[in-house]
Each structure stands twice: as C-alpha cells, then as structure tokens.
Amino acid sequence: MTPTFSPILLLSLLLLLLSPLSSPIGIPDASRESQSSAVPNFAKAEAQKLIRGFNLRPKQDINTGPGAAAESPVGGPMLVEKPLRLPVLGDAGNSIQDLGHHAGYYRLPDTKDARMFYFFFESRKNKSSDPVVIWLTGGPGCSSELALFYENGPFHIAKNLSLLWNDFGWDQASNLIYVDQPTGTGFSYSSSENDTRHDETGVSNDLYNFLQGFFKLHPQYAKNDFYITGESYAGHYIPALAARVNQGNKANEGIHINLKGFAMGNGLTDPIIQYKAYPDFALAMKLINQSDYTSIVTELVPSCEQASTICGDDGGDSCANAFQTCNSIFNEILDITGGINYYDIRKQCVGQLCYDFSNMENLLNQQKVRDALGVGDIDFVSCSSTVYEAMLTDWMRNLEIGIPALLEDGIKMLVYAGEYDLICNWLGNFKWVNAMAWSGQKDFVAAPNVSFVVDGAEKGLMKSHGPLTFLKVHDAGHMVPMDQPKAALEMLRRWTQGKLAVTQSKVRIVPL
Numbered sequence: 423m424t425p426t427f428s429p430i431l432l433l434s435l436l437l438l439l440l441s442p443l444s445s446p447i448g449i450p451d452a453s454r455e456s457q458s459s460a461v462p463n464f465a466k467a468e469a470q471k472l473i474r475g476f477n478l479r480p481k482q483d484i485n486t487g488p489g490a491a492a493e494s495p496v497g498g499p500m501l502v503e504k505p506l507r508l509p510v511l512g513d514a515g516n517s518i519q520d521l522g523h524h525a526g527y528y529r530l531p532d533t534k535d536a537r538m539f540y541f542f543f544e545s546r547k548n549k550s551s552d553p554v555v556i557w558l559t560g561g562p563g564c565s566s567e568l569a570l571f572y573e574n575g576p577f578h579i580a581k582n583l584s585l586l587w588n589d590f591g592w593d594q595a596s597n598l599i600y601v602d603q604p605t606g607t608g609f610s611y612s613s614s615e616n617d618t619r620h621d622e623t624g625v626s627n628d629l630y631n632f633l634q635g636f637f638k639l640h641p642q643y644a645k646n647d648f649y650i651t652g653e654s655y656a657g658h659y660i661p662a663l664a665a666r667v668n669q670g671n672k673a674n675e676g677i678h679i680n681l682k683g684f685a686m687g688n689g690l691t692d693p694i695i696q697y698k699a700y701p702d703f704a705l706a707m708k709l710i711n712q713s714d715y716t717s718i719v720t721e722l723v724p725s726c727e728q729a730s731t732i733c734g735d736d737g738g739d740s741c742a743n744a745f746q747t748c749n750s751i752f753n754e755i756l757d758i759t760g761g762i763n764y765y766d767i768r769k770q771c772v773g774q775l776c777y778d779f780s781n782m783e784n785l786l787n788q789q790k791v792r793d794a795l796g797v798g799d800i801d802f803v804s805c806s807s808t809v810y811e812a813m814l815t816d817w818m819r820n821l822e823i824g825i826p827a828l829l830e831d832g833i834k835m836l837v838y839a840g841e842y843d844l845i846c847n848w849l850g851n852f853k854w855v856n857a858m859a860w861s862g863q864k865d866f867v868a869a870p871n872v873s874f875v876v877d878g879a880e881k882g883l884m885k886s887h888g889p890l891t892f893l894k895v896h897d898a899g900h901m902v903p904m905d906q907p908k909a910a911l912e913m914l915r916r917w918t919q920g921k922l923a924v925t926q927s928k929v930r931i932v933p934l
C-alpha cells in the first residue's frame with residue numbers, strides 16, 4: 423500500500439496471470455522452486471511497469487550503492503551528517519538564521535554493508551520545545567522523499583525544479599526526520615543482498631539502531647518528545663518500530679527515546695479486517711452495486727479470511743498465498759470500477775498515469791543536489807521493486823497485535839484516514855481500531871463522533887478515548903498532507919500537544 427504506486431494491483435495482476443503455477447498447498451519442491459523464481463521475475467517486470475505508470479523511472483531495481491570498491495573503511499564513523507543548503511524561494515514564514523537542515527548516512531550495525539539515508543529538518547518554530555517526529559513512507563520500497571516533496575516537507579518542487587517553502591510543512595511544528603528504508607530504497611543502500619529486509623523484525627531493528635545513532639549525534643533532542651508517523655504500508659512499520667522503541671526503553675538499552683505516540687495515515691495494519699472492508703467501503707461509496715457486493719462477499723471473502731488465518735499461524739509461503747487470495751477482492755472491485763484512482767476515488771487515472779512524481783527524481787538526480795546531500799554518485803531509487811518483493815510475506819501479517827500493550831503503557835496512537843482513499847480506506851481502519859481489545863475498548867467504541875475544526879470549518883470527524891484517537895479527514899484521498907495540508911499540520915500540532923481531542927467544538931451525533 424504505497425502511497426505512490428499500486429502494489430496490490432501489481433500483485434493481483436501478477437498472481438492472476440501466474441495462477442496455474444501457484445497452487446498453494448501440497449506442491450512438490452520442484453514446482454515450488456520454479457514458482458519462486460517465476461514470481462519474482464514477473465513481479466519485477468510488473469513493478470517496473472507500474473512505477474513508470476506513476477511517472478517514476480528508477481535506474482535500478484534496488485539501491486546497491488557505489489559498489490564494493492567505494493566501501494568506507496571498517497572503523498569509520500557510524501554516522502556522517504552534513505548541513506544541507508538548498509536554495510529555497512520565498513518566505514520561510516519567519517526569519518530563519520539557521521535553517522538547521524541536514525542530510526546524512528548512518529552505517530547500520532548488524533549488517534554487512536548497509537547505509538541508511540535520512541533528512542533532518544529542525545523546527546522552523548521552537549527547536550527546543552517542539553517534538554522530534556520521524557516520517558516513514560510505505561510501498562514497501564518507496565522513498566520517504568515522496569512525502570517530503572509532495573506532502574509534508576519544508577518545501578515543494580516547482581515545475582522548473584526550484585524549491586518553494588511549504589507553509590504547512592510539518593517542520594512548522596516539529597523537528598522532522600525522513601528516512602529512506604528498508605535498505606535499498608531511495609538513497610539507502612547496501613552492496614550485500616543479505617542486508618535486504620523481509621519482515622518487521624528486520625525493519626524495526628534497523629530503524630531503532632538508526633534512532634540510537636541519531637540521538638547520539640543530537641543529544642540535545644533526546645529530551646524532546648518523540649513521535650513516529652507515516653502512511654500506507656508504514657501501517658506495518660510504525661507499530662513494529664513503536665514496540666521496538668518501547669522494548670529498548672524498558673530494557674535500558676542504549677539511549678532512552680522519549681516515545682510519546684505514533685500515528686498512521688491511511689495505513690495497512692490489520693489486513694484481515696481491512697481486506698474484508700473493501701466491499702463494504704465500495705458499496706457505501708457506490709463503486710459497486712448490491713449484486714457485485716454479494717458475490718464478492720460470498721465468493722472471495724471467506725477464502726481470504728482462511729488464507730490469512732493460515733498466514734498468521736504458519737507464516738512464510740502461506741503469507742504470499744494469503745496475499746494472492748485476498749487481493750482478488752481488491753482486484754475484483756478494480757475490474758468493476760475501471761480506471762479509477764484507488765488512492766482517491768474522486769479521480770480517474772489518465773491512461774497509465776495516476777500521479778506524476780517525476781520531478782522528485784529529476785531534482786534528486788541533479789549533480790548539484792547530490793553534492794548538497796552528500797550522496798556522491800549514488801543513484802536515487804524512488805521505489806524499489808526488489809525491496810517491495812522481498813517484503814511480500816510480511817504483507818498479510820497483522821500488526822495490530824502489538825498495539826494494546828503500547829496503549830496500556832500510555833503511548834498515544836492516532837489513526838487518521840482521508841475519506842476518499844480506497845486502497846487503505848477509512849472504514850477498514852475504523853473497523854480494526856474499534857475491534858482492538860484493550861482496557862479502553864468499551865469507552866472508545868461508545869465515544870461520540872466529534873468535529874475536527876480548523877479555521878472554523880469542519881475538516882474531519884473523530885473519536886477519542888484516552889491515548890487513542892481515530893480521525894476521518896474530509897476532502898482527502900490516500901495522501902492527507904497533500905490534499906489537506908493545513909488540516910494535516912493542525913492535526914499533528916494538536917495531537918503532539920495533547921489538544922486534538924479537547925479542542926473540538928461540538929459533538930456531532932452523526933456517523934463518521
């Protein structure tokens with residue numbers, strides 16, 4: 423569920439075509455082997471097609487870096503960061519003497535050769551009192567720079583590739599970090615295939631290690647509140663990282679990270695519930711009619727549920743099978759709806775093109791920009807089909823299971839969703855959040871739906887109890903900070919300041 427291209431569509435197409443090969447149960451080893459090489463090859467080709475459909479043209483399938491010859495010597499510094507000085511047009515909104523913009527590479531421990539690339543933008547407001555916020559884009563395998571430049575970063579890219587200040591960048595209310603991950607995504611790289619990640623354990627350990635390196639270099643920020651945010655497939659990464667940080671804190675492992683909360687925007691977190699919600703959402707939004715609905719619910723949903731349960735029990739290949747089975751639900755809805763943009767059902771995709779993010783690649787591949795970033799000759803891999811494919815058996819994993827323990831520890835969770843997204847729609851998210859068993863469940867379920875008001879206008883509807891808030895954002899698709907920049911910034915500000923649930927003006931006795 424990337425924010426940016428359609429993994430689900432890709433894999434559904436792929437698996438549809440491959441269905442004769444992918445008999446799920448009891449296949450002999452030989453045929454399993456042929457399947458396991460055919461699927462990735464086909465997936466790669468399809469991923470390339472889809473990435474181009476979004477007007478991205480990564481030169482490589484995965485970022486392998488400068489090659490072994492350029493490896494930095496053993497014993498070199500773990501973290502190399504440099505001040506970033508990119509020319510930005512217009513008014514930053516205040517007199518910024520010291521921009522406090524940085525870009526850097528962190529040498530990941532416990533890997534052969536992995537380097538994690540990140541941007542760090544100090545707050546445009548109050549660096550010492552604003553929280554530290556990390557943002558993770560999904561994919562899996564898409565660079566967080568997609569959000570930086572098209573959603574909530576300090577600046578946007580003009581047509582002529584100039585940078586323009588974004589009045590609603592999240593650096594207006596936080597010290598903001600964007601990380602390219604898992605390894606092989608964006609500017610993050612490794613020369614060793616062994617560093618490729620396949621699950622949330624690997625992903626969350628790498629991110630945790632990165633945060634340790636980050637706070638070691640920036641000890642003055644370790645006392646600030648810390649929040650984990652992101653979108654789409656980050657609905658998997660975020661609960662895993664939050665649990666990893668909480669575990670590290672409890673075990674007095676390394677530097678204490680002042681984790682206060684985590685927020686997922688149009689995320690994929692509890693796949694069984696969310697896949698089952700596709701036909702409900704599609705019917706409610708009139709994308710499908712009642713007879714389509716009935717046939718999807720009777721013919722496709724039960725096998726998805728069954729396959730997902732087996733994935734939960736057995737893991738591994740059974741999860742790739744669940745992915746295939748469940749995606750037939752989504753695929754069927756797409757077949758019925760034709761050329762709809764499944765990130766925003768108000769829109770159509772024109773030909774293959776649903777979004778045009780090509781300026782991000784054009785910008786980041788300019789030599790002067792690479793020099794400013796300190797990435798040398800390393801290519802930028804906007805979305806990595808290889809990373810995507812490597813995470814395939816992670817997709818149907820239920821990441822809801824670690825969340826109740828975090829809530830009981832008083833760590834806040836915000837689940838927000840743009841109302842017109844189909845792929846990680848608000849209804850599926852609302853359902854899993856309500857279904858989650860924790861000490862506040864009854865009160866959360868019973869809580870009223872209230873308005874989220876920004877500048878006197880209702881920008882969404884929300885429901886809260888204790889550390890948990892759900893927010894449905896009006897007039898937005900999958901990428902809420904792109905569609906509702908001001909409301910999204912206000913959401914972040916109020917939530918991190920503990921004011922989101924208390925500043926609402928009126929209770930609306932209405933459905934969300």
Ligand SMILES: *[C@@H]1O[C@H](CO)[C@@H](O)[C@H](O)[C@H]1NC(C)=O
Pocket residue numbers: 548549550551
């Ligand atoms: C920033 O916040 C700190 C702590 O709340 C406060 O002491 C300081 O005056 C603030 N600085 C500015 C420029 O507002």
Ligand SMILES: *[C@@H]1O[C@H](CO)[C@@H](O)[C@H](O)[C@H]1NC(C)=O
Pocket residue numbers: 511580581582583584
């Ligand atoms: C690039 O576009 C921006 C915004 O449209 C404009 O302000 C700027 O003058 C342009 N720069 C050049 C060199 O044309």
Ligand SMILES: *[C@@H]1O[C@H](CO)[C@@H](O)[C@H](O)[C@H]1NC(C)=O
Pocket residue numbers: 534614616
């Ligand atoms: C990668 O892992 C395999 C299996 O554990 C090992 O045989 C191989 O030597 C490793 N390769 C590198 C480059 O470390």
Ligand SMILES: *[C@@H]1O[C@H](CO)[C@@H](O)[C@H](O)[C@H]1NC(C)=O
Pocket residue numbers: 711712713714758
């Ligand atoms: C429902 O939509 C399908 C196309 O998806 C169409 O074939 C069918 O006739 C429609 N049924 C009704 C009752 O409108």
Ligand SMILES: *[C@@H]1O[C@H](CO)[C@@H](O)[C@H](O)[C@H]1NC(C)=O
Pocket residue numbers: 870871930931932933934
């Ligand atoms: C709140 O919204 C949900 C979802 O639409 C709905 O099921 C529920 O009835 C609403 N609650 C009230 C009190 O209107």
